[in-house]
Amino acid sequence: MRQHHRTHTSAALLALTGLLLAGCGQNASPTTRAAPTSLSTQAVSTTAWQDADIGNTGAAGSFTQEGDTIRVTGAGDEIGGGYDQFHFTYQALEGDGVIVARVADIASANAGTKAAVVIRETLDGWPPARETIMGFSGANGAFFAARTEPQGFANVTANGAALPGWVKLERRGNVFTGFTSVDGQTWQQAGSATVGMGSKLYVGLAGGGETFGKLATSTFDHVSVATIDPPPVNVSVNWDQTLFRTSPLGYGLNGFKAFDPQNAASAKYNENLRYMNPGILRYHSMEMMGDSGTTPNGWIDTANRRWDAEKINTALKNLGADPVRLINIPTWPSWMDTDKDDLLDPGMEDAFANFCADLVRIVNVQGRNRVMYWEPTNERDDVYFVRPTNAGQPDRLNDLIDIYNRAARAMKAVDPHIQVGGPAFARADLYPQVRRFIAGTLNVDRERGRPVSTLDFLSIHGYASGDPTESDAAIYNRIYNPTDSTVNSLSKHVADIRAMLDEANGRRIPLWMDEYNISWAWWTGEERMHNNKGAVFDALAMVYLTGAGADSTMAWNEKDGAYGKTDENDALRPSAHLFHLMNRYMLGRRVAAQSADESAVAVAAVRGERGERAYLLINRSGARQGVVTTFQGWRPDGRRSTLDRYEISADGFTKGTMAWSDVAAGNLRLPPNSVTLIVEGK
Numbered sequence: 001m002r003q004h005h006r007t008h009t010s011a012a013l014l015a016l017t018g019l020l021l022a023g024c025g026q027n028a029s030p031t032t033r034a035a036p037t038s039l040s041t042q043a044v045s046t047t048a049w050q051d052a053d054i055g056n057t058g059a060a061g062s063f064t065q066e067g068d069t070i071r072v073t074g075a076g077d078e079i080g081g082g083y084d085q086f087h088f089t090y091q092a093l094e095g096d097g098v099i100v101a102r103v104a105d106i107a108s109a110n111a112g113t114k115a116a117v118v119i120r121e122t123l124d125g126w127p128p129a130r131e132t133i134m135g136f137s138g139a140n141g142a143f144f145a146a147r148t149e150p151q152g153f154a155n156v157t158a159n160g161a162a163l164p165g166w167v168k169l170e171r172r173g174n175v176f177t178g179f180t181s182v183d184g185q186t187w188q189q190a191g192s193a194t195v196g197m198g199s200k201l202y203v204g205l206a207g208g209g210e211t212f213g214k215l216a217t218s219t220f221d222h223v224s225v226a227t228i229d230p231p232p233v234n235v236s237v238n239w240d241q242t243l244f245r246t247s248p249l250g251y252g253l254n255g256f257k258a259f260d261p262q263n264a265a266s267a268k269y270n271e272n273l274r275y276m277n278p279g280i281l282r283y284h285s286m287e288m289m290g291d292s293g294t295t296p297n298g299w300i301d302t303a304n305r306r307w308d309a310e311k312i313n314t315a316l317k318n319l320g321a322d323p324v325r326l327i328n329i330p331t332w333p334s335w336m337d338t339d340k341d342d343l344l345d346p347g348m349e350d351a352f353a354n355f356c357a358d359l360v361r362i363v364n365v366q367g368r369n370r371v372m373y374w375e376p377t378n379e380r381d382d383v384y385f386v387r388p389t390n391a392g393q394p395d396r397l398n399d400l401i402d403i404y405n406r407a408a409r410a411m412k413a414v415d416p417h418i419q420v421g422g423p424a425f426a427r428a429d430l431y432p433q434v435r436r437f438i439a440g441t442l443n444v445d446r447e448r449g450r451p452v453s454t455l456d457f458l459s460i461h462g463y464a465s466g467d468p469t470e471s472d473a474a475i476y477n478r479i480y481n482p483t484d485s486t487v488n489s490l491s492k493h494v495a496d497i498r499a500m501l502d503e504a505n506g507r508r509i510p511l512w513m514d515e516y517n518i519s520w521a522w523w524t525g526e527e528r529m530h531n532n533k534g535a536v537f538d539a540l541a542m543v544y545l546t547g548a549g550a551d552s553t554m555a556w557n558e559k560d561g562a563y564g565k566t567d568e569n570d571a572l573r574p575s576a577h578l579f580h581l582m583n584r585y586m587l588g589r590r591v592a593a594q595s596a597d598e599s600a601v602a603v604a605a606v607r608g609e610r611g612e613r614a615y616l617l618i619n620r621s622g623a624r625q626g627v628v629t630t631f632q633g634w635r636p637d638g639r640r641s642t643l644d645r646y647e648i649s650a651d652g653f654t655k656g657t658m659a660w661s662d663v664a665a666g667n668l669r670l671p672p673n674s675v676t677l678i679v680e681g682k
Contacts, residue, residue, distance in 0.1 A: 049204070051089045055125030058213030061087025063205075069104075069221040072115070072207030075214055079114045079135065079206050080145035080154035084128050088118065090204030094672050095623030096228040098170035099203050101220040102184065103163060106138045113138045115218030117169045118206045119176060121197045127151040130197050134169040134178030134190060135206065142167070144178035144191030157191035171201070172228060184222060198471050199622025199672075232626030232666060234596040237605045239613060239633035241592040243547075246606065249324060251542050251582045252280035252554035253565065254515060258319060259288055259297035261311060263559075265318035268570040273321035273558065275572075276565060276579035279587075281323040282514050282554045284378060286330050305335055307359055313367035325371045326514070326554075327363065328424065329356050329407075330378035342383040343396070349406050357410035364415045373419050375459060375514070376407040379426035385433045386426070397433055401440035408441075408454035421457030424514065428460035428493050435500055442505045457510040457551070458501060462490040464537070466521035472533060472673065473599075475518055476620045479537065480544040482598035490516065491544040498549030510551040516541055517555060522562040529563055532673050535574040535648045539618045539675045542582055543604045547590070555579075577653040581646055581677050585614040601625055601670065615663075615678040619670035628666035636660050640680055649674035 051063050053074070061074035074087025099117045106115050116135020123129075133145040133154065142161035147154040166181035174194050179187040203225055207218035253276065257263045264270075273281070290298030292308035299315075301308045316325075331337075333355065336348045344352055356376050363369045377400070384400040400423065408420040428434055441455035464470075464478035480491040494513060501509045518537050519526035528534050538555055545553050555575070559566045565576040588608040593615075595603045602618040613634060619625045641660045647653070649671035662668065663678060670676050 048091050049089050050091065051087065052123055053086075053125075054088045054123065054206075055083060055085040055128075057085045057087065057208060059215050061207065061215070063087070063089040063207075068223050069219065070101075070205055070223050071217055071219050072205050073215050073217040074206070074208035075212065075216070076208040077212045079116055079118075079208055080131075080133050080147065080156060082128070082153045084125055084131075085212065086114075086206045086208030088120075088123070088202075088204055088206055090118075090123075090202045091225060093119065093171070093201045093203040093225065093227070094199055095621065096170075096172050096230060097203060097226060098168060098228055099223075099225050100166070100168045100184070101205065101223045102166045103136045103218065104221050105219040106136065106163065107217040107219075112140075113211075113216045113218075114206070114208065115220070116206045117167050117204070117220075119169055119171055119197075119201055119203045121201060123202060128154075130195055132169060132171075132176035132178065132193060132195060133206070134167045134180075136161075136163055136165060136167070138163075142180045142190060144193075146176060146191070146193030146195055148193065148195050155193070161188075161190075166222070169203075170228065171197075172230075199473070227624060229626060229669075230600065230621075230623050232628045233601045234628050234630070235601065235603050235617070236592075236594050236630045237603070237615065237632065237634075238592040239605070239607060239631065242589045242607075243592055244590055246546060246587050246590055247279070247551050248587060249279040249512075249552040250546050250587065251278065251579060252282060252323075252514070252552055253278040253579065254554055254557040255281045255283045255325075256285050256557040256564070257297070257559045258283050259285055259299060259315055261315040261318050262296070264315045265320075266570070267320075269559065270320040272566050272570055272572065272576065273319075273323065276558070276576050277583040278323050278554075278558070278579060279583060280326055280373070280552060280554060281558070282326040282328060282375075284328040284330065284515070284557075286378075288329075289331060289333060300333055302334070305333070307355075307362055309362045309366065312359075312362055313369070316363065316367060316369045316371075324373070325369075326373035326375060327359070327371055328375040328378050329359065331380065344399075344403060349403055350410075352403060353406040353410035356407040357414045360411045360414045360418065364418070371418070373421070373457075374411055375422050375424060376404060376411070376420070377422055378424040379461065381423060381430075381433055381437075382426045386430070389430075395433075397436055398440065401437055404437075405441060405454045419456035421455060421459055421510075421512070423459065425460045428462065428497060429488060431496065431500070434458075434460075434497055438500055438504050438509075442509075453505065453507075453509075455509060457512050458497070459512045459514045460493070460497065461515040462493065462513060463516065463520040464490075464518050466519055466524065468519065468524045468526045468528075472528070472620070472622065475528065475533075475537060476540055479540040480598075480602075482602075490541065491548040494545050494548040494550045511549060512552040512554070513541075513545050513550045514552065514554040515556045516545075516553065517557075517563055526562075530567075530573050532574045532648055532650050532675075535578045535675050536618055536620055536673050538575045538578055539582075539616070540602060540620065542586075543602060543616065543618070547604075574648050574653060577646075577648055578675055581675075585677060585679050586616060601627060613680040617668075617670055617676045617678070619672060619674045619676070622672045624672055625670045626666065627668040627670060629663055629668065631664060636680065644679040646677040646679070647671070647674060648676075 057076035059075035076085025120131035145154040145156045161180040166184045168179040177192040178190045287297035291302040292298045385395045385397045442453045481487045593603045593605040600621045604616045
């Protein structure tokens with residue numbers, strides 16, 4: 001479906017973990033502390049710095065730079081307090097970090113003019129952003145300030161140190177601490193506060209003062225910005241303990257553009273599909289039900305009220321890549337819903353069943369395309385269960401179950417070898433409807449005295465959010481919440497529904513998450529679906545959902561502007577490389593792997609069919625992470641002591657090598673929001 005995705009949201013999913021905004025706890029004790037020792041310095045350059053007026057200052061500010069000396073000229077009448085008006089010279093900071101500077105001089109427009117180092121959540125002037133400040137006032141000496149809530153008042157702790165003087169402000173998690181020093185070597189803590197900010201912040205130098213519209217220049221030298229590595233995460237891998245075998249269908253994709261014969265014949269499109277090598281390709285688009293002559297993805301000859309057999313078989317045969325295929329029939333044609341209420345018109349149940357069976361006949365009998373998997377309807381629980389339930393009306397889920405059963409029987413009558421499943425639930429978090437659908441499709445017939453089911457697999461969908469401003473941690477937690485596994489998440493839904501299926505029938509019914517991505521709202525421009533954070537999300541989905549009991553996962557989708565693993569021009573996005581790696585190296589026996597801090601680093605490990613090892617690490621934090629790994633059952637010989645290392649990060653997709661001894665010794669560093677795969681060399 002998804003270039004026009006659902007507009008409703010899951011109340012259960014929306015109730016998942018958000019950011020905890022803690023209160024301010026000042027600490028002005030004169031503790032002497034050494035500078036942090038675990039620093040990775042970022043070079044300060046003219047191009048690294050940007051500047052902006054924060055709030056209405058009354059006069060435009062500016063900055064100049066000579067080496068590590070920066071002069072900030074700004075107006076305004078407040079830095080901190082109940083609002084902000086100052087000039088800000090800044091750069092982005094992701095994760096933990098520190099800024100150090102010596103305030104050499106304040107050319108005062110007023111005795112209250114201030115110069116400070118600042119870490120703040122946004123560049124907004126109003127409402128005032130969460131921020132922490134360590135600086136000097138021309139009249140009152142050094143001070144530390146923190147605003148814990150937007151529009152709140154910044155609480156101030158005076159220190160009394162005098163100019164010229166050194167200041168340092170560091171962020172470790174949600175704890176922000178300010179320091180002063182007379183020599184830049186020995187530091188005295190000036191204050192500390194707990195402030196709930198996201199992973200991406202702005203760090204820099206503030207200049208301005210107590211006079212609106214009058215410019216003052218503050219001089220900073222010895223300016224440096226650095227990131228702070230958090231403590232390393234301990235990971236253990238037991239290569240001798242197999243948990244389960246990953247299905248060849250485990251890491252699939254939706255084929256949104258595969259319906260169009262011209263696109264299906266594109267050499268670049270096929271090259272990309274072969275590269276991503278999805279375990280299964282799910283043909284799905286609501287446009288499939290459009291007219292074949294006017295809609296590129298349309299497969300229906302509307303004038304004659306039938307499928308366009310020629311276009312369909314051309315599209316299927318034009319696809320040079322040859323994945324396992326699933327065809328979804330998302331809904332009924334327009335002439336079977338004459339009142340346009342999204343429900344199948346009464347009395348059309350057999351007509352729709354025969355319409356589905358006709359497509360099987362065209363594809364597998366006439367076209368000999370050997371499509372094994374079929375899925376009548378897509379997210380129709382929305383109109384048959386969710387909407388009436390929300391409106392306080394009786395649901396019509398039994399009607400949907402009847403529609404599905406008739407279609408499944410008719411399709412298998414044409415080709416007994418196919419597998420039919422569904423119903424592609426939009427709201428798998430609503431367990432009562434899932435239980436009823438399972439009960440209504442299992443043991444519905446009897447053949448030679450034995451129960452017969454119409455359900456060969458159960459399919460569900462899951463999206464994290466419709467809000468592009470939600471934090472990365474909140475989005476990742478929608479896959480799995482490492483701090484509380486009982487909170488609703490997609491992996492919890494998979495585990496719960498897996499248990500329902502196992503309880504309901506003597507045979508194992510596969511469970512497929514055959515549509516997932518970050519956002520259900522395509523129109524919001526969710527950029528994370530286009531960058532390395534989308535690859536992190538997809539990797540978490542593949543690891544945790546298959547670990548929870550999903551036999552197959554299929555991301556939405558292979559190609560489009562909003563969601564695609566490739567864009568409209570067939571350019572690979574970061575997640576395309578992830579699919580390549582997962583389908584090449586992460587199929588086989590999943591072995592026991594455990595991270596001591598899953599909120600920072602998630603892990604998985606696989607032994608391939610020939611015994612080769614693949615070790616996957618997902619850094620879901622905004623900081624660079626060290627990893628110390630303990631392996632059981634793996635000590636390679638000299639020929640395999642050099643390992644291949646693949647990485648997806650903000651810097652793109654890279655391939656290199658590293659020594660096994662470095663991995664075992666804990667010399668492994670993961671970039672923020674990244675996926676790293678370590679593979680046993682040949």
